[in-house]
Amino acid sequence: MNIHLVVVAAFATYAKGDVITDSATITAILASENHRNVVRVTVLAQQGA
Numbered sequence: 001m002n003i004h005l006v007v008v009a010a011f012a013t014y015a016k017g018d019v020i021t022d023s024a025t026i027t028a029i030l031a032s033e034n035h036r037n038v039v040r041v042t043v044l045a046q047q048g049a
Contacts (some may be wrong), residue, residue: 002045005029005038 011022011034014023020026029038 002025002043004041004043005040006041011037 003026005026006033007014007016008016010016014020014037017025019041020029029035
């Protein structure tokens with residue numbers, strides 16, 4: 001199971017709907033004021049892929 005961010009309000013170079021998957025970027029965004037512009041989503045690993 002992985003945590004990703006989905007942008008709900010544009011900021012910096014991110015547009016609404018962008019998915020952020022890099023763990024270092026996720027940590028930085030959640031520690032900044034931009035945490036208000038994203039939602040966390042859980043992505044389950046595909047089995048048998």
